Amino acid sequence: MTLVHNWHLGRRMEYPYFESRPKRQFAAVFNINRCIACQTCTMACKSAWTYNKGQEHMWWNNVETKPYGGYPQSWDIKTLKLIDNGENTWYTDEKDEKLSPYGVYEGDTIFEAAAKKNINQWAVGYIPEDKEWRSPNIGEDVAKSNKADEYSSLPEHSRWFFYIQRLCNHCTYPGCLAACPRKAIYKRKEDGIVLIDQKRCRGYRKCVEQCPYKKPMFRGLTRVSEKCIACYPRVEGRDPITKGRPMETRCMAACVGQIRLQGFLDDNPKNPVTWLIKHDKLALPLYPQFGTEPNIYYIPPRWAPRPYLRQMFGPGVDEAIDKFMVPSRERLAVMSLFRMAQAIIFEYKIEEGPKVFETMIHGKKFELYNDTVIGFGEDGQEILRTTIEEPIHIRDPKHYNSI
Amino acid sequence: MNKRFSLFKVLSIPLLGAVFLSATLFAAEEPAPGVKGMSDEEFTPTKEVLEVKYVQMDKPYHMDVESLKGSFNDAKPVNITLQKQDKAFPNGGGSVTSSEVKAVHDGITVYFQITWKDPTRNARTIAVQEFRDAVALMFPLGAVEITPAEHFSPRMGDREKPTNLWHWKADWEADLLVKGELEDVEVQYPNMHDDFNFNPYSAYYHRELITSVEVLSGGRAANNLLSQPGRGRTVEDLNAEGFGTLTTQDHQDVNGCSHYEDGVWTVIMYRSLITQDPHDVQLVPGGNTFFNMAIWNGGEQDRNGQKNISTQWHPATLEKVAWQ
Numbered sequence: 001m002t003l004v005h006n007w008h009l010g011r012r013m014e015y016p017y018f019e020s021r022p023k024r025q026f027a028a029v030f031n032i033n034r035c036i037a038c039q040t041c042t043m044a045c046k047s048a049w050t051y052n053k054g055q056e057h058m059w060w061n062n063v064e065t066k067p068y069g070g071y072p073q074s075w076d077i078k079t080l081k082l083i084d085n086g087e088n089t090w091y092t093d094e095k096d097e098k099l100s101p102y103g104v105y106e107g108d109t110i111f112e113a114a115a116k117k118n119i120n121q122w123a124v125g126y127i128p129e130d131k132e133w134r135s136p137n138i139g140e141d142v143a144k145s146n147k148a149d150e151y152s153s154l155p156e157h158s159r160w161f162f163y164i165q166r167l168c169n170h171c172t173y174p175g176c177l178a179a180c181p182r183k184a185i186y187k188r189k190e191d192g193i194v195l196i197d198q199k200r201c202r203g204y205r206k207c208v209e210q211c212p213y214k215k216p217m218f219r220g221l222t223r224v225s226e227k228c229i230a231c232y233p234r235v236e237g238r239d240p241i242t243k244g245r246p247m248e249t250r251c252m253a254a255c256v257g258q259i260r261l262q263g264f265l266d267d268n269p270k271n272p273v274t275w276l277i278k279h280d281k282l283a284l285p286l287y288p289q290f291g292t293e294p295n296i297y298y299i300p301p302r303w304a305p306r307p308y309l310r311q312m313f314g315p316g317v318d319e320a321i322d323k324f325m326v327p328s329r330e331r332l333a334v335m336s337l338f339r340m341a342q343a344i345i346f347e348y349k350i351e352e353g354p355k356v357f358e359t360m361i362h363g364k365k366f367e368l369y370n371d372t373v374i375g376f377g378e379d380g381q382e383i384l385r386t387t388i389e390e391p392i393h394i395r396d397p398k399h400y401n402s403i
Numbered sequence: 404m405n406k407r408f409s410l411f412k413v414l415s416i417p418l419l420g421a422v423f424l425s426a427t428l429f430a431a432e433e434p435a436p437g438v439k440g441m442s443d444e445e446f447t448p449t450k451e452v453l454e455v456k457y458v459q460m461d462k463p464y465h466m467d468v469e470s471l472k473g474s475f476n477d478a479k480p481v482n483i484t485l486q487k488q489d490k491a492f493p494n495g496g497g498s499v500t501s502s503e504v505k506a507v508h509d510g511i512t513v514y515f516q517i518t519w520k521d522p523t524r525n526a527r528t529i530a531v532q533e534f535r536d537a538v539a540l541m542f543p544l545g546a547v548e549i550t551p552a553e554h555f556s557p558r559m560g561d562r563e564k565p566t567n568l569w570h571w572k573a574d575w576e577a578d579l580l581v582k583g584e585l586e587d588v589e590v591q592y593p594n595m596h597d598d599f600n601f602n603p604y605s606a607y608y609h610r611e612l613i614t615s616v617e618v619l620s621g622g623r624a625a626n627n628l629l630s631q632p633g634r635g636r637t638v639e640d641l642n643a644e645g646f647g648t649l650t651t652q653d654h655q656d657v658n659g660c661s662h663y664e665d666g667v668w669t670v671i672m673y674r675s676l677i678t679q680d681p682h683d684v685q686l687v688p689g690g691n692t693f694f695n696m697a698i699w700n701g702g703e704q705d706r707n708g709q710k711n712i713s714t715q716w717h718p719a720t721l722e723k724v725a726w727q
Contacts, residue, residue: 052619054588056595120494127704129532181493181707182647198621202649203528203629204707206493220529220588222622222630223574 001115004173008288008314010100013109016122016178022192024264026170026230027295028252029276029283031259031338033302033324037063037140037163044254045167049229054221057133060228061167061251067308068139068161072128072214076287079212080311082124083113088289090315101281102288102316109291110175110212122178125210133217155302155321155362162301164312165259167251168215168228169286169294170194176227179210191264192295193230201225212290235344245343245377258339263346265295270347272334272375280331282323284313299324326364332388333373341384345375356389438491438646441558443551445714448693453481453719455506455513457688462512468662468669475516478505483696485711490558491646495709498700502538510724513686514673515540515569517696524663525701526573529591534701536573538670541566541695542684544642549693549716557695557716559643567684568641568649569657571670573701575637576661585632628655637661638672642682646708654680676721689723 003012004019045061062071070076088107095103108116110123117124143161170187174194177185184200185207187193196207196216201224207216208225216227231249233239239247247253252262263273276283276297283297300309302321309317323331333350350371357368368388375384395402456478463470480503487497502519517538525536544565549555560566578585589595606613617623622630628639628651638659640652659672676686686692693716699705 049619053616054620056588120489120492122492127532130530133531179493181491182649196621198625199627201622201627202707205531206707208531218531219620219622220531220591221585221616222620222627223528224622224627224630226621 001111005099006109006173006291006293007099008102008105008285008293009109009291010096010102010104013173013291014111014115015173016111020187020189021172022187022189024190024266025172025192025295026235026262027265027273027277027297028260028262029273029297029299030165031299031335032162032164033299034257034259035063035163035165036257037065038256039063040254040256041165041251041260044250045228048231048250050226054219055217055226057130058217058219058226059136060215060217061165062136063163063165064136065140065142065161066164066304066312067144068142069137070139071136071166072132073135073138074132075128075214076312078126079110079124079214079290080287082126083108083110083289085113085116092315101278102284102314105289105314107289109289110210111178111291121206121210123175123210123212125175125179125212127205127209128214156305157303160304162304164286164298166213166215166286167296168194168230169213169292169296170228170230171295172293173291174211175213175290175292176207176211176216179206180204181206185216188232191230191232191235193232193235194227195229195232196225196227198222198224198226212287212292213294242343245379245383247342248344253339253342255339261338261345263344268347270349272337272345272348275330275334275348280323280334281316282320282331284316284320287312288314326361326366329367329369329371332368333371336373336386336388337375337384340386341375343377343383345383346378347376347380349374349376353387439489441490441556445557446549446551446554448549448716448718451481451717453504453506453694453717454479455508455686455719455721457722457724458507458509460507460509462509466658466671466673467660468516468671471514471516471660471671474507474514475505478507478516480505481717483713483717485696485698485713488558488697488708488710488712491708493708496700496703496705496711498703498705499698499711502696502698504696506719508676508686508688508721510688511675512673513676513721514671516669516671518667518669519698520666521663521668521700521702522666523700523702524573524668526577526663527586527591528574528701529586529588532704534704534706535699536668536701537571537699537705538668539568539570539697540672541568541643541697543567543693543716544682544684546690547693555716556645557714558712559646559649561645563644565642565644565682567682568639568643569659569672569674570639570641571637571659571661571672572639573661573663573668575634575639578632578634579637583632584634585630627651640680640683652680652682654682656680656683686721688721691718691720693717694719 001014004015006013041061050058085108090103092103113124114121143159145159184197203223216225218225234247237244237246248262252260285294300317353370356370370389372387377383460474483502505516507514528535544567636658638657640655640657643649656678657674661670698711
């Protein structure tokens with residue numbers, strides 16, 4: 001075991017392999033506040049990669065309702081129980097911008113829990129039985145009610161649920177990669193995408209057991225395991241539509257509610273995904289306490305109870321929700337980039353515009369400027385150009401009654 | 404006197420460093436993470452020798468355990484003690500504690516018969532939580548001397564010390580019996596509905612979908628032997644050079660048959676004594692070799708390192724062919 005630095009946990013932790021971050025890491029930001037669970041992302045992935053024999057139960061991308069849903073059923077509850085040692089605390093007094101932006105987590109990661117329990121495995125985990133992979137929509141839209149006869153209130157609803165959209169997080173320290181005794185899982189150096197080598201896999205299902213997010217899945221027909229491949233041909237730029245430019249994955253591009261932005265996490269603060277995650281900290285990782293450093297980040301839902309959200313996204317939740325409720329000028333501009341193009345945006349630029357609106361939100365002043373936001377591709381070419389306010393067209397009087 | 408003292412002062416630090424360095428190098432035979440070190444006993448082969456008897460036999464029309472049973476009458480059985488695998492992650496096994504092996508050859512083919520007790524018969528790995536029963540024999544590739552002085556790990560071989568493994572699988576046996584020689588998902592879930600089954604249109608209408616199975620089955624398209632239909636055999640031929648290096652051979656040479664009754668598995672693995680494959684162990688009548696064994700109990704979720712192993716090499720000698 002070597003010591004690697006996990007910036008989500010704000011400390012070093014044990015991992016079987018040396019720290020080796022890719023030059024740019026496949027990452028995405030999801031805005032939970034806008035998801036309507038239309039499942040278009042789920043079907044986009046399904047119809048591209050998992051529609052075949054033996055993959056009927058596989059949903060590499062899925063959207064589940066919290067608190068009662070989960071695919072596979074109760075995956076997060078079961079894994080959280082396995083790492084629970086009674087001391088899962090975040091120490092948030094001392095934060096470091098780069099090394100521990102959320103504070104320090106003093107509980108056990110899945111790797112540390114396995115070492116403590118002496119189970120002679122790389123990480124704690126369990127294999128969900130086939131019946132747990134059924135009914136991916138279980139618990140959909142089922143609300144958790146604290147009081148039977150209260151109306152919803154703000155900011156936290158007493159009757160609540162929200163959707164969480166999940167795919168393989170292409171973690172920096174994947175549980176699946178650590179678990180495989182044959183090194184059949186590898187993380188690519190060029191973009192950090194984690195893949196299962198289909199020739200090398202022998203269907204041991206250690207990855208299925210030890211991924212805390214349960215995204216590697218066993219395929220009965222071929223007797224080997226498969227997982228989300230991050231649509232790597234598109235991310236490499238081999239789809240003819242974008243003419244050689246890296247393109248966002250199927251699930252990201254298909255999002256009807258425009259909640260997803262996929263890009264690469266790198267060192268450029270003008271990279272929208274990097275800015276949202278590292279600089280603005282508006283987007284938070286999913287269950288960072290597992291210790292795998294997942295690379296899909298979420299803007300938490302503003303109406304759900306904070307303790308539940310803090311367990312799910314870490315201690316940065318309160319700040320993130322405050323920032324989302326009253327967005328700054330730059331934040332609003334970056335959020336406007338979501339789903340405006342299929343090609344991956346590597347850099348953005350804001351051209352300032354006139355102030356068009358002003359109000360108070362929850363006691364804070366909010367000003368709306370109609371800025372123009374420009375997104376650039378890898379080669380510096382302009383990919384998209386949009387404004388904060390949607391342009392309004394007024395129809396000719398003779399078309400008033402047209403549809 | 405002073406000069407010598409000052410020289411000593413100058414040299415003392417590097418001298419001390421050299422002492423510590425050599426001490427560390429001597430002590431540091433550190434195994435990789437997740438792997439524990441091994442004792443001298445493991446590098447000593449067992450005393451009991453498996454004698455591969457020469458018998459004259461008519462190769463039966465059907466190669467099955469029943470027909471071959473008679474050929475093993477003169478072979479002396481060797482008892483192999485098995486224990487849980489506890490050196491390399493993931494640890495596991497321990498449910499099968501012994502097995503019996505007999506071997507014969509007829510100058511052309513060698514037959515190894517292995518029997519062991521297993522209360523459950525696990526011959527399918529289609530559901531995610533089901534694992535197969537399996538047994539494997541491991542031979543060192545080439546002629547070797549195995550003593551505590553000449554380390555040859557009885558666990559998956561070592562770097563630069565390759566081994567040849569014959570891995571029989573219960574589900575490969577079941578695969579041979581179905582049309583297409585690969586059990587499809589329907590045998591596990593007989594009433595399942597999917598685009599391939601529940602449609603009123605003809606196969607021709609769905610031809611692109613049906614032919615896509617070949618291309619979009621990752622394992623099949625990557626030529627992973629585990630995913631292929633039509634393997635025509637129940638034993639896999641592999642090589643290994645240490646933990647995590649197990650690799651299927653390009654050319655498969657071993658076959659086998661099995662029988663399960665009353666909680667006892669009987670597996671016969673057979674192969675030509677000499678093969679053309681340089682990655683195969685060559686067995687010569689009159690010569691000797693070593694072998695080791697591992698057994699997987701699917702009912703206990705045994706797979707990969709979670710297996711029941713013997714921790715020492717077992718010597719084997721092949722009887723010379725008696726020319727009539």
